[in-house]
Structure formats: structure tokens, C-alpha cells
Amino acid sequence: MTKTYISDLSKLVGQEVELQGWLYNKRSSGKIRFLILRDGTGIAQCVLVKNNLSEEVFNTFDALTQESSFKVKGVVKQSDKAPGGFELELSDCTIISVAQEYPITPKEHGVEFLADRRHLWVRSSRQHAILRIRHTIIHAIREYFDSRGFILFDAPIFTPAACEGTSTLFETDYFELGKAYLTQSGQLYGEAGAMAFGKVYVFGPTFRAEKSKTRRHLTEFWMVEPEVAFNDLNDNMDLAEDFLEFIVQSVLKNNMEDLKTIERNISKLENVKKPFPRISYHEATEILKRKGIPFDYGNDFGAPDETAISEDYDRPLIVHRYPSAVKAFYMKRDPQDETKALAMDILAPEGYGEIVGGSQREDDYDVLLARIKEHELPQEAFDWYLDLRRYGSVPHSGFGLGVERTVAWICGIEHVRETIPFARMIYRITP
């Protein structure tokens, strides 16, 4: 007798095993009945044949409701007719807990209904597949940096002031020290790490109190932010490109079944190979001009602009050298053209928009101080940051990758709310 998981059944054909899990679905044809068991690793069909079983065991079928927990014993058989490919001809079936009427049926539901029951929704196959892919992506992120000499350098969640001075932050009372804010980026701290360790990555949740209400926005989302000393903008683009390719390849290697479950077009992911096209902001505006999309030179791109710029490419597109006026104070200006910043964004294909934003950082003390004043930021709060330029300043670069947008793109799904177990949005904080 072996206690095992459904994912192991292929190795156990012909053997008697014990499985435990939850009822995914059931069907009856009178004297032969089918239970579909879900155990978190897959689904398996369990067959109850009346003539082979005691009355008591055969009738557990009647008491089992959707999502009831139970355990079974039986011999593993390969079966093309069985969902999951394997079935158990049961010798025993024991109920652990009978579920009350389960609200999420195998039929369609609306988004509000499902979001209110997110704690149950994560049991269904599509959500299961998406969250497994999220797991692979996060694992790949860590594996990529860990195997290339980067140190994980955690940034604080509570911060004394805005990192970039632009977006609206969540505010909270912090004892006698006044207000604290939930971080919108760990990058400034990552720069301190890069000066200490050479190569670091910050990986954690970030918070934006913007009242954004679109399929691409959460108020709480995860971001990974590598920062590398002595990297210039080109090195930064090389790193981001290699990194994204690695992530996509990891998903293709580990999650083919999940991609099939969510009906993702695999060929679109197979295209994601180096090198990625690189165009300047200036060239991007010419694409808009050619397509007849009205645009004021010098502005940042809106979501529809990003779609128009990237839609003709079959892989992520790197756009670099944005007008410095629309970018953050810490970005270094292009010595060739002082109106431009050494910034780069990566636009995912298929209209998914910006998934990476990064830059070479300003490394000159006087210039950085002037920028802080220009942006009317509280200088005291940035004193430690200026220290990084006082004590052995070097050229350095980094970027941030939004995990949920990356998951949405790789999975080909409509809305980022399905890419994290419990999404936090402007009008939703439960469950």
C-alpha cells in the first residue's frame, strides 16, 4: 500500500494506491459511478462498480457533494477516457468532510461573483494553471539572479518619503516619527546594495495609491529590481533581455500542461528569443506618426500608444532615451542629447504594454542634488541617497519588472487580477 499524489500515478500503473483530496465532479450511470478527485497535483477519475463493492462504499457516492474531502483506495489503470489520463478502480472510499453546497459550479460565472469567492476560485483548473505559472516565473527570477552572482537585497516596505516623488502613496502613522509611506519601489535602496555588493536584486511587494482602474493595475503588486554597479544603459538592456528570455523559456520548459489548460498560443512565447528589437523614443514617435496616431512629441506614451508602437513586433520591444522631463529625477541624462534620459522601457508583445522600466542612474553628486531641488523633493530624506555619490560614485543601472503584468502576458490573460492569489484593487480588499 502506497500513499501518493495524482501527479505520481503514471509510475504506479497496476498498483493499489491510496489518494486523498476533494471532489471535483461526479457522474453516475446507475450501477457504475464516477468520482473525479482533485488533490492539488492533478485530477483522477475514480470508478465505483456496484457489483465489486459493499453497499456502504458504493453509496458514499450519494453523500459526496462538490468539494467534499475524501480518500480512496484502488488499483491504478491507464485510461484514455479518464480526465487526467488515469483512473482508479476503487476498493474503498471514505468521506473526510461533506461540503455544503459549493457556490462555484463547473458553469460560467461573472467576475464579481468569482472575486468575492477568490479563496475558493483558486481551486478551479484555470486559476490553478495561472498560479502555477506564476510560481515558475518567480522561481525563474530568483534562479536567474542567484546563479549569476547577484545578492538578494531586501528593501524596506515602510519608507519616510516618496521614492520618485510622483505617484500617490499609501500613508500610515509611524509612532512618534510622523508619517510613513508604503514603498512604491525598492530601487533607491537597491542602489545602496549595488555599491556594497556590485550586483543585487530587490524583490518584494510595492504599493501605489493611484486610483487606476484598468486590467493592468493593482494597488499592491510584486516587482523585482536588479541593480548593477558599472553597468551602463546598454548593459542594462542586455541584462533585461537575457533575463526575460530566461523567464519565458522556464515557463515553456516547466508548464506546458498549464499553458494548454489556459489555451495559450505557445508559438507567441517561442518567439521570445534574443536579441529584442531596440528603438529610441524618437523612432517610436515616428511609428506613431506613420500610423497617423496623434501624439505630442515630448509626452510619455499612453497605453494605446504603447500598443500601436509594439504591435508589429513578435517579441518584447525595448524603447530607450525618453525625454528626461517625463522620467524620474534619478535618471542620468544622455550626454549626446541633454533633453533625453538614459532610460528604457520594455513593451511586451500582443498589447500587454510596459512590463519593464529602467535606466542608468545619475552618478554625479552636484547634478543629482540639482535634480532633487528641481523636483522640489525633501532633501533631508534623500541625504543618505546622495551619500552614494559622495563616497565612491560609479556609473550604475537597473530596472524593475512587474511580476503580475509579466504573468498576464505569458499566460495571455485579460486581467492582472487573476495573476496573484489575492489581488488588491481600488475597490476590492476582500477576501
Place this chain on the structure above:
RNA sequence: UCCACAGUAGCUCAAUGGCAGAGCAUCCGGCUGUUAACCGGAGGGUUGCAGGUUCGAGUCCCGCCUGUGGAGCCA
């Protein structure tokens, strides 16, 4: 904050201004290979809230509430 759309049974949706309906779910019955199984039967409604027009409002008008996704902002 602004713009657009939506709200009817537990769920997903129908109903020319004229009797409030279907499928699924639930309950009862049938079926020895089902595949969102199928077949027969039953129960299930303050049509988001409040007002107005009308002989008559789920339907038309006004206000509010809730939801959705889009703009701005960004990953």
C-alpha cells in the same frame, strides 16, 4: 476624478410598455463506461434602491447605490 456599459431565481442569461421564463445548480426518480454525462419530475422571484410617467413598468424618465473597463498615472 472623468467617460462608457451593466444590475431579473443560488449561478449564467432571456422577456414589442401587456400572465416573470430557460439552462445549470439543489431535491426526488431512472440508467454498468460517464466526459460541463444524459432522461423524467419538483421546489425556487421585493426584476439593485427610491421617486415619477402610464389603464398597465423588468422595459420609458429623474436621482442614488453597486459592479465592469477605459482615460490619466504607472510595473
